[in-house]
């Protein structure tokens with residue numbers, strides 16, 4: 339058990355104690371979520387609760403939940419937080435720094451975020467196809483697996499060219515606010 343530097347919160351040493359599906363390594367039938375599990379943030383707490391619930395649901399049905407794809411933001415955070423090579427560890431928000439760089443670097447930040455979103459969207463679609471048991475989840479909940487709570491709201495539609503220029507502009511404003519949120523997070 340550790341105490342956070344900034345918020346004085348209490349959290350587990352996730353890289354050494356927790357798997358990418360939030361099970362306690364020593365007792366895999368026990369799962370953790372929220373701040374205690376070593377993730378940080380309001381939406382991260384919700385997303386980790388969802389992943390822990392999915393993992394328990396899978397276990398009850400005699401299956402193992404596959405870890406989220408690392409190209410999704412929350413999957414990247416869980417991969418980082420549960421990697422024994424991560425040392426020392428402090429609870430962390432999702433952030434673009436955790437993602438593997440794009441195959442072709444993009445200098446334009448908005449386009450870069452859109453490409454991250456498209457890649458995550460594809461990774462989650464593949465994940466869902468290879469885990470058909472997840473289809474009992476309502477669509478609204480699955481959207482948590484797609485993108486960051488502070489990012490572009492409808493990456494699929496934007497990238498599929500199904501939205502108006504006005505909507506794309508709104509999404510780009512959201513991408514700007516991602517940057518502001520990152521700056522705020524750094525300031526915290």
Ligand SMILES: Cc1cc2nc3c(=O)[nH]c(=O)nc-3n(C[C@H](O)[C@H](O)[C@H](O)COP(=O)(O)OP(=O)(O)OC[C@H]3O[C@@H](n4cnc5c(N)ncnc54)[C@H](O)[C@@H]3O)c2cc1C
Nearest residue numbers: 345346347371372373374375377378379380381382383431
């Ligand atoms: C000052 C501050 C500012 C923050 N700002 C932001 C922000 O701007 N954006 C953001 O995304 N995140 C922010 N966070 C982080 C965010 O608040 C947490 O990551 C998130 O609330 C964690 O949710 P949780 O449900 O895991 O834990 P908590 O919200 O801490 O909930 C745990 C609950 O369990 C209860 N509890 C504890 N022990 C027991 C017990 N033995 N029996 C019964 N109940 C118990 C507690 O009373 C509490 O109600 C901030 C945190 C702090 C401290």
